[in-house]
Amino acid sequence: MKITWLGHSAFHLETATAKILIDPFFTGNPAFDEATRKDAAAGLTHILLTHGHGDHVGDTIKLAQETGATVLANADLAAWLGKKGVSKLDMGNTGGTVHFDGFSATFTQALHSSAQVTEDGTSHSLGSANGLVLHFEDEPTVYHMGDTDIFSDMALIRELHEPEIGLMPIGDRFTMGGAVAALACQRYFGFETVIPCHYASFPIVDQTADKFVAGMEGAQAKVAVATVGKGLSF
Template sequence: METTWFGHSNFRIAHEGTTILIDPFFIGNPAAPISHKEIEAVDLILVTHDHTDHVGQSLELAVRHDAEVVAIFDVIQSLIPQGLPESLGVGMNIGGTIERCGVKIKMVQAAHSAANGSATGFILTFGDGRCIYYSGDTGLFGDMALFAEFHDIDTAFLPIGDRFTMGPDEAAYACSLLKCNKVVPMHWGTWPILTKNLESFEAALTERAPGTEIVRVEIGKTAEF
């Protein structure tokens, strides 16, 4: 599995021949190392919620690459009048599961706001059984423990930036609830008001979830899990 971080909460995940973009925020993202026009291929685009720094360039990328956009129903309905072909809009809702490109995509709740519908996260299960939890923007909530009851989560992608999401300590505690093997911190360092480094998260992780390994993904670099 290959993961590339384009800054903030913008990730590309490639596994078993499928390339997925999640929250592809490029324009206005001071950490983005490339333009969205440089993305060469994408099969699926997942959008957690419709804040600008998450929906990003989903519409443009979907049209250019003929890629389906998976998001909560209300977000899909808001994108269609903007030019998203109905055939590329895959609306769903919290608790539901669909399968695309051999990947089971479960939509789960997130404790955050949204302009349309609700903020969400995704649990992705690939054909080889590998499981990823991508939380989107969220605060800490106890029902994360239920995700671990139904899924064997290999890697969690969690925000640590504070102010608009969980901070480092809460994100570390979330790892203990999720029982994840690895964690990729996101939504930090993009702007001065967010957590600026990983030191506090690493310290909290040692205390709260010592069994979870932090994965340092450098912006613009591809990490292999």
């Protein structure tokens, strides 16, 4: 498996059977390297969304129309995307699992919100905020937490899914900050590797992963502070 951070909470996962984008926020993301856009879209099979905020839905509509990739989102967000011209949609909701060729995706709880305000000033509720646990055949299990604070039922997510790789928001203000994210890792999970995200993208979130790295000192899990556009192999 190859995992590439594309800035903010956007990730590209490549396995033997799938090429997946999670929360593909490209346009307007100052941390995203536009030179990698072509590579991120090439051969794309799936787009997975944790919730409906613009910095996570991102370029989903355009990418889905250009590539024919299947989009997975919660039921409310999927219905909204269908009205926006996305034709290949799969939907689920908290606790549910959707099976694809070579992997499955389970919607977990996240402590966050999920809505968008359209050009006419109308606020559209787009279902629950979620995390996604991805189980692969012969590949590590990956947990993208979406946007969330710490919550004690993270212990149940570990018990149910035993994720080996965590993609964890650490930037504070809209999600848990680095110190709290480190506490979540150490108290509730047994990750082999954690890749921090949702930082260094906008001035009002933390610009480095330093607080998280400091909080993970002595932890069992390896912290992989990724470089945007540079893949990590597992």
